[in-house]
Amino acid sequence: MSLTPVRANELPAMLTVDEALSQILADLTALAGESTELSESLGRVLAEDLVSDIDSPPHDKAMVDGYAVRVADLDQDQVELQVNEEITAGQVPSLEVTAGTASRVMTGAPVPEGTEAVVMVEQTELTEKDSGQTVRMPRQQLSVGINIMQRGTSMRRGDQVLAAGTTVRPIEIGLLAEIGRENVLCIPFPRVAVLSTGNELVAAGDLPGPGQIRNSNGPMLAAQVHRCQAEAIQLGIVRDDPQELGQLINTGLDADILVLSGGVSAGVLDLVPAALAAEGVDEVFHKVELKPGKPLWYGRSHRHGRQVHVFGLPGNPVSSLVCFELFVRPLMDSLAGRARIGMRCRQALLQSNFKQRGDRPTFHPAYYEDSESRVTVEPVRWQGSADQRALTRANCLAYFSAGQQEFPSGSAVPIYLFDA
Amino acid sequence: MSLTPVRANELPAMLTVDEALSQILADLTALAGESTELSESLGRVLAEDLVSDIDSPPHDKAMVDGYAVRVADLDQDQVELQVNEEITAGQVPSLEVTAGTASRVMTGAPVPEGTEAVVMVEQTELTEKDSGQTVRMPRQQLSVGINIMQRGTSMRRGDQVLAAGTTVRPIEIGLLAEIGRENVLCIPFPRVAVLSTGNELVAAGDLPGPGQIRNSNGPMLAAQVHRCQAEAIQLGIVRDDPQELGQLINTGLDADILVLSGGVSAGVLDLVPAALAAEGVDEVFHKVELKPGKPLWYGRSHRHGRQVHVFGLPGNPVSSLVCFELFVRPLMDSLAGRARIGMRCRQALLQSNFKQRGDRPTFHPAYYEDSESRVTVEPVRWQGSADQRALTRANCLAYFSAGQQEFPSGSAVPIYLFDA
Numbered sequence: 001m002s003l004t005p006v007r008a009n010e011l012p013a014m015l016t017v018d019e020a021l022s023q024i025l026a027d028l029t030a031l032a033g034e035s036t037e038l039s040e041s042l043g044r045v046l047a048e049d050l051v052s053d054i055d056s057p058p059h060d061k062a063m064v065d066g067y068a069v070r071v072a073d074l075d076q077d078q079v080e081l082q083v084n085e086e087i088t089a090g091q092v093p094s095l096e097v098t099a100g101t102a103s104r105v106m107t108g109a110p111v112p113e114g115t116e117a118v119v120m121v122e123q124t125e126l127t128e129k130d131s132g133q134t135v136r137m138p139r140q141q142l143s144v145g146i147n148i149m150q151r152g153t154s155m156r157r158g159d160q161v162l163a164a165g166t167t168v169r170p171i172e173i174g175l176l177a178e179i180g181r182e183n184v185l186c187i188p189f190p191r192v193a194v195l196s197t198g199n200e201l202v203a204a205g206d207l208p209g210p211g212q213i214r215n216s217n218g219p220m221l222a223a224q225v226h227r228c229q230a231e232a233i234q235l236g237i238v239r240d241d242p243q244e245l246g247q248l249i250n251t252g253l254d255a256d257i258l259v260l261s262g263g264v265s266a267g268v269l270d271l272v273p274a275a276l277a278a279e280g281v282d283e284v285f286h287k288v289e290l291k292p293g294k295p296l297w298y299g300r301s302h303r304h305g306r307q308v309h310v311f312g313l314p315g316n317p318v319s320s321l322v323c324f325e326l327f328v329r330p331l332m333d334s335l336a337g338r339a340r341i342g343m344r345c346r347q348a349l350l351q352s353n354f355k356q357r358g359d360r361p362t363f364h365p366a367y368y369e370d371s372e373s374r375v376t377v378e379p380v381r382w383q384g385s386a387d388q389r390a391l392t393r394a395n396c397l398a399y400f401s402a403g404q405q406e407f408p409s410g411s412a413v414p415i416y417l418f419d420a
Numbered sequence: 421m422s423l424t425p426v427r428a429n430e431l432p433a434m435l436t437v438d439e440a441l442s443q444i445l446a447d448l449t450a451l452a453g454e455s456t457e458l459s460e461s462l463g464r465v466l467a468e469d470l471v472s473d474i475d476s477p478p479h480d481k482a483m484v485d486g487y488a489v490r491v492a493d494l495d496q497d498q499v500e501l502q503v504n505e506e507i508t509a510g511q512v513p514s515l516e517v518t519a520g521t522a523s524r525v526m527t528g529a530p531v532p533e534g535t536e537a538v539v540m541v542e543q544t545e546l547t548e549k550d551s552g553q554t555v556r557m558p559r560q561q562l563s564v565g566i567n568i569m570q571r572g573t574s575m576r577r578g579d580q581v582l583a584a585g586t587t588v589r590p591i592e593i594g595l596l597a598e599i600g601r602e603n604v605l606c607i608p609f610p611r612v613a614v615l616s617t618g619n620e621l622v623a624a625g626d627l628p629g630p631g632q633i634r635n636s637n638g639p640m641l642a643a644q645v646h647r648c649q650a651e652a653i654q655l656g657i658v659r660d661d662p663q664e665l666g667q668l669i670n671t672g673l674d675a676d677i678l679v680l681s682g683g684v685s686a687g688v689l690d691l692v693p694a695a696l697a698a699e700g701v702d703e704v705f706h707k708v709e710l711k712p713g714k715p716l717w718y719g720r721s722h723r724h725g726r727q728v729h730v731f732g733l734p735g736n737p738v739s740s741l742v743c744f745e746l747f748v749r750p751l752m753d754s755l756a757g758r759a760r761i762g763m764r765c766r767q768a769l770l771q772s773n774f775k776q777r778g779d780r781p782t783f784h785p786a787y788y789e790d791s792e793s794r795v796t797v798e799p800v801r802w803q804g805s806a807d808q809r810a811l812t813r814a815n816c817l818a819y820f821s822a823g824q825q826e827f828p829s830g831s832a833v834p835i836y837l838f839d840a
Contacts, residue, residue, distance in 0.1 A: 174640030220594030
């Protein structure tokens with residue numbers, strides 16, 4: 001036996017964050033598209049190209065309230081035109097606009113045959129006469145087409161108006177409604193099951209006894225899932241008992257992703273990897289060169305032809321949160337078909353000197369401010385990975401590479417933004 | 421009668437966008453806090469200060485799996501200590517660590533009385549002997565406190581850990597669970613009713629007849645409400661009929677905000693302002709110096725001691741979307757108690773020359789890109805406020821002030837970002 005430090009648990013060499021993420025995203029395809037109610041499609045990615053079934057606008061359309069006229073009639077000393085009819089939105093014109101006549105049209109209404117321009121109502125004066133209504137307006141030289149939007153200007157029937165891969169925002173919902181889609185083929189959000197492990201855990205509603213703490217990871221991780229627009233399946237707390245653990249893992253494997261917290265560090269009661277193996281989950285990696293979050297475990301299982309992704313996150317809340325953001329979230333984004341995955345990254349200038357402790361690259365809770373000209377960042381004081389209170393003062397993670405010990409004030413460092 | 425342009429509808433002078441927004445936000449207080457389930461609190465603003473009911477950690481706690489020791493014992497030629505017991509997370513120690521002894525502890529477990537430091541398990545070797553277990557480890561000079569997180573380091577019982585006004589993110593959910601809150605006093609999201617008006621409208625599922633178009637504003641506005649994390653109450657489509665309109669307005673006034681689209685421009689069938697007046701809604705303003713969106717109508721009503729905010733948005737989809745983002749959204753944010761309200765604004769450099777047409781300040785659909793060093797923006801080609809297809813190519817609104825006609829490439833212009 002050697003009395004020099006034994007580091008057997010760190011062999012083989014740990015994966016870097018990028019290598020770990022590559023393995024998670026390897027051979028990945030987005031979930032299969034499914035028919036989705038329009039109101040449920042917000043935030044999802046389209047799984048079909050969409051073609052318009054109509055011309056938009058469907059008719060040459062008045063862009064203002066006013067009078068449909070022929071332009072030659074306006075270029076006269078005295079302009080007074082016979083009013084044919086009034087056409088409101090939803091009606092159709094019955095009379096052609098001919099020389100010496102005008103039709104009153106409302107915004108959005110179809111303009112009659114013969115219309116060359118629409119004169120805004122604010123420029124006109126209507127007069128009742130025995131012979132009917134006439135309208136007067138100032139002499140002007142109008143271009144043909146003024147205040148008219150031509151049929152099909154925005155889109156024509158048969159045009160492809162949205163492509164598969166587009167993320168649905170409110171404006172896309174509007175366009176989908178315009179082309180008559182009450183349902184649309186979308187990639188669903190992945191289903192994510194969350195399970196907290198550990199004999200020390202009690203529910204938030206309970207008062208912890210000696211040696212116990214409340215389960216904060218379960219609610220936090222469920223909220224992180226929710227932030228990615230998916231619904232979390234909350235499986236609660238499980239004791240460090242192989243049988244109980246096996247049953248709940250088995251339930252969790254019905255989801256697309258199973259996230260466990262706790263039970264993956266080196267201790268004798270770290271049963272999670274063994275229990276996962278027993279349920280047919282193959283380990284892809286265990287441990288990542290990262291602080292906080294080194295004990296991260298990741299594996300995959302196949303169920304009914306589906307791939308299920310399984311994460312064993314470290315039990316400390318800050319490690320758990322960081323591992324979710326760095327690894328689970330990009331996977332969720334990828335399965336949901338998103339082009340941009342994971343946290344947004346920016347460069348920021350350190351506000352004060354920072355001393356990197358330890359030999360692993362560190363994602364340190366930090367607070368950034370974005371002014372007109374530059375982004376600055378200040379690491380928050382924290383007491384390590386169990387100090388979730390400190391994290392409430394952070395709005396990002398600042399990245400410090402391993403090795404370099406001192407980062408002087410003014411250094412540019414990458415920051416990874418939390419959602420607002 | 422004068423034959424010069426009559427502009428009676430534009431008197432008195434129109435409000436600017438800032439003036440209009442000031443009137444909307446005048447005398448505003450956030451909605452009253454209500455007890456909210458922890459899982460429902462995500463994104464809401466806390467309406468109470470929160471105090472911890474526990475010390476965290478609740479005990480001096482092992483930060484690693486390893487052995488709890490006295491430091492003097494480690495500074496010996498040969499370090500071999502008698503193992504007292506093993507303490508896993510959730511257990512409590514029964515024996516004191518005294519000179520010559522060590523207790524095996526798991527991450528998160530309480531360390532025994534007498535513990536001065538924890539040595540990582542990777543540095544140790546356990547041996548079974550007749551006299552019990554002993555553990556060997558390398559000689560080292562350890563500081564007191566290594567690998568121990570002291571009771572109460574993160575927070576102490578009675579500490580205020582979150583203040584009223586804080587927005588609840590996943591990390592706050594974790595902290596709230598840690599301090600035992602299953603329910604928390606939060607400001608609710610406002611309830612927003614959406615009603616589309618116009619004889620020309622048919623539902624998305626119907627094929628429009630001559631002169632008709634599908635109702636795209638209703639679904640789009642509901643999605644915009646949803647994006648602000650609130651639920652939309654969808655009241656559907658109403659004809660240009662005073663009685664029908666009155667009934668649905670009356671229903672909509674049960675919400676905190678009623679958003680109508682259509683029926684506010686100058687035409688004879690623009691019944692909305694009259695119908696709102698008949699239901700006891702007082703006009704605050706009508707028309708804003710803005711393109712698109714000039715005909716915007718805003719008023720307030722009082723119901724059962726509550727203030728109800730009513731918007732009449734122009735019927736054109738792009739106008740509707742822009743007015744929602746510029747006026748309804750900041751109101752929703754304010755009612756929800758948020759400190760930062762409305763769209764995020766940045767400065768961007770124009771990619772090509774832009775010619776401002778018209779005499780109103782313009783919010784033009786545009787596409788921005790954010791590179792390492794600068795933000796650039798390119799207005800998208802659009803055919804005016806009915807062209808919602810063009811808006812699907814935009815990710816922001818670029819602001820062009822009135823008056824100035826040419827904005828050369830490279831000009832800095834404010835941009836207002838859509839949600840991703």
